[in-house]
Amino acid sequence: xxxxxxxxxxxxxxxxxxxxxxxxxxxxxxxxxxxxxxxxxxxxxxxxxxxxxxxxxxxxxxxxxxxxxxxxxxxxxxxxxxxxxxxxxxxxxxxxxxxxxxxxxxxxxxxxxxxxxxxxxxxxxxxxxxxxxxxxxxxxxxxxxxxxxxxxxxxxxxxxxxxxxxxxxxxxxxxxxxxxxxxxxxxxxxxxxxxxxxxxxxxxxxxxxxxxxxxxxxxxxxxxxxxxxxxxxxxxxxxxxxxxxxxxxxxxxxxxxxxxxxxxxxxxxxxxxxxxxxxxxxxxxxxxxxxxxxxxxxxxxxxxxxxxxxxxxxxxxxxxxxxxxxxxxxxxxxxxxxxxxxxxxxxxxxxxxxxxxxxxxxxxxxxxxxxxxxxxxxxxxxxxxxxxxxxxxxxxxxxxxxxxxxxxxxxxxxxxxxxxxxxxxxxxxxxxxxxxxxxxxxxxxxxxxxxxxxxxxxxx
Numbered sequence: 001x002x003x004x005x006x007x008x009x010x011x012x013x014x015x016x017x018x019x020x021x022x023x024x025x026x027x028x029x030x031x032x033x034x035x036x037x038x039x040x041x042x043x044x045x046x047x048x049x050x051x052x053x054x055x056x057x058x059x060x061x062x063x064x065x066x067x068x069x070x071x072x073x074x075x076x077x078x079x080x081x082x083x084x085x086x087x088x089x090x091x092x093x094x095x096x097x098x099x100x101x102x103x104x105x106x107x108x109x110x111x112x113x114x115x116x117x118x119x120x121x122x123x124x125x126x127x128x129x130x131x132x133x134x135x136x137x138x139x140x141x142x143x144x145x146x147x148x149x150x151x152x153x154x155x156x157x158x159x160x161x162x163x164x165x166x167x168x169x170x171x172x173x174x175x176x177x178x179x180x181x182x183x184x185x186x187x188x189x190x191x192x193x194x195x196x197x198x199x200x201x202x203x204x205x206x207x208x209x210x211x212x213x214x215x216x217x218x219x220x221x222x223x224x225x226x227x228x229x230x231x232x233x234x235x236x237x238x239x240x241x242x243x244x245x246x247x248x249x250x251x252x253x254x255x256x257x258x259x260x261x262x263x264x265x266x267x268x269x270x271x272x273x274x275x276x277x278x279x280x281x282x283x284x285x286x287x288x289x290x291x292x293x294x295x296x297x298x299x300x301x302x303x304x305x306x307x308x309x310x311x312x313x314x315x316x317x318x319x320x321x322x323x324x325x326x327x328x329x330x331x332x333x334x335x336x337x338x339x340x341x342x343x344x345x346x347x348x349x350x351x352x353x354x355x356x357x358x359x360x361x362x363x364x365x366x367x368x369x370x371x372x373x374x375x376x377x378x379x380x381x382x383x384x385x386x387x388x389x390x391x392x393x394x395x396x397x398x399x400x401x402x403x404x405x406x407x408x409x410x411x412x413x414x415x416x417x418x419x420x421x422x423x424x425x426x427x428x429x430x431x432x433x434x435x436x437x438x439x440x441x442x443x444x445x446x447x448x449x450x451x452x453x454x455x456x457x458x459x460x
Contacts, residue, residue: 005035005058006119006451009109011102012146013124014041014091015080016259017346021146023048025122025216030058032447034119037109039102041066043078064101071097081259085290088260092126099129106137120450125152140453142446148345149215150373151366154182182369183376216443218349218425235319237326240283241333243319247281250337253401254330254356256285257342261363264388265289265303271340272304274397275318276311280405283319283330290388298322331356337415338404340384343370352380355422357414359400361385379417 008029012022019040026036036059038048045063052059068077071094073087080088110117120140123130125147134141145152157179173184244252255271257263263271268289275282288298300322301309312318327347330336331354339351340359348370351358358381360371374381384400385392404411428439436444 005033007035007037007109007113007116008450009037009039009106009118009121010144011039011121011123011127011130012144013080013095013126014044014078017344018124018126018146019044019048019079021346022122022124022144025144026059027053027056028443030056032443034058036060037062037118039064039105041078041098043076062105064098064105066094066098066101068094070094085260085262095126096129098127099133102130103133103136106133106139110137119447120453140450142450146345147366148348148370148373150182150377151345151369153179154185154369154372155366157182183372185372216439216446218353218428218439234322234324235326237329240319240321240326240330243283244330244333244335246316247335249334250405251281252333252335253280253282253338253340253359253405254327254336255282255340256325256327256347257287257361257363258344258347259324261342261344262287262290262388263361267385267388267390267392268303269305270392270394271397272308274394274401276305276308277394278398278401279317280401281317281335282312283321283325285321285323285325285327287323338401343367343374343381345370348374349425352418352421353425355415355419357381357404357418359384359404363387378421380414380421382414 010022010026010029012018023038026038030036038045038059038061040048040061040063042063042065045061048061052061066078068091069075072090073083073094077083077087077091080091083091106118106121117137117139120142121130121134122142122144123134125143125145128143131141131143147155154176157176175184176182253275255275268286271284275284286300286303289303300320304320309320312320328350331339331350336354336356338359339347339356340361341347341351343358343360343362344367348358358374360374360381360383362368362371362383364387368386371381371383371386375383382400382403384397402408402411404414428437430437431440
């Protein structure tokens with residue numbers, strides 16, 4: 001690590017959907033001349049050590065002690081992606097146990113630097129206690145949300161107002177009293193981006209919290225870094241590209257519900273039948289259905305209609321991938337026309353960066369609000385279902401596929417808007433000559449605030 005660089009400490013939650021955006025942020029900050037201390041638990045740090053790009057000379061990976069067995073979790077379970085869905089709350093509950101080790105880590109960093117404090121600590125939204133630790137040392141603190149602005153604003157307002165407690169009678173729709181700009185919500189959306197696209201959310205947080213908010217996205221790793229650091233795909237990018245190269249442009253549907261989500265067995269069957277009847281080419285990342293015993297071996301054929309797998313293989317119309325796929329490379333291919341997605345924020349960004357519209361199937365948390373925003377505000381998505389308990393029909397899936405991929409006016413408009421969003425995202429991170437995109441300006445604003453706070457001894 002080069003001497004003389006000011007230090008920033010980054011601490012993401014233990015999940016790939018959080019670690020990867022934080023790593024993209026670390027690379028961006030490193031390019032701006034900062035030294036990064038990237039904190040996480042031993043197994044996550046070990047994985048990053050094996051895959052961090054050689055060029056990242058000023059990103060230091062630091063372990064923080066954590067024993068999953070102490071918290072009712074299986075041994076060596078330090079990432080939510082390695083856990084069945086029902087155990088993820090246990091990992092969240094265990095997070096406060098990291099507070100004291102993190103305090104010790106910060107103290108050691110300051111001692112090693114001869115008393116010089118880091119410029120700031122940037123922590124995950126699930127680590128609210130990080131602010132207390134940073135402030136104890138007089139260090140500027142910021143939260144980096146790996147969710148989109150609109151989804152995060154809705155999620156925050158939902159928790160403040162708990163609308164499900166005041167709905168009366170047979171009411172199924174409601175509004176958020178402190179966030180009317182968000183429009184009307186349905187009870188099925190209740191949960192257990194860049195500035196140009198997220199102005200409503202940014203304004204809400206500034207109004208509600210009275211502190212600065214910076215829209216610094218989109219933050220995405222390169223496809224090479226994503227492949228090295230992400231979960232191991234069960235199919236090579238080369239094989240996927242070879243298969244896609246044989247298909248016509250804009251003729252393939254990509255289906256994936258992310259690293260922590262899945263659908264029910266009945267939904268899986270209906271989706272398979274709809275894909276078969278649609279006649280469309282597709283790549284489907286199939287994960288064990290909801291409620292599947294993770295101690296058993298997952299055999300894909302057991303959960304699909306009889307003859308389905310053989311039929312699509314014989315026709316060379318479908319590619320079934322077990323659990324993991326090289327998503328970035330797939331979405332970047334010219335043959336891909338639509339993405340059936342859970343609308344997790346990383347997937348949304350990866351899709352729109354490649355001008356691919358979405359067919360939304362949100363599962364939980366901010367995904368419902370991301371889907372609402374993509375449908376109502378941005379116009380690049382249609383929603384087909386919500387959650388794993390939704391009784392879906394084959395005809396509904398086929399209708400939404402045809403709507404997005406067909407030569408109808410609605411489909412053309414959705415695809416046109418997806419292309420517009422791709423340009424907005426590209427312009428947001430432009431920094432060439434006299435032009436600075438909104439995200440570039442936001443990041444500069446953040447650095448100014450952090451450095452001023454460091455010099456004046458105040459915290460955020």
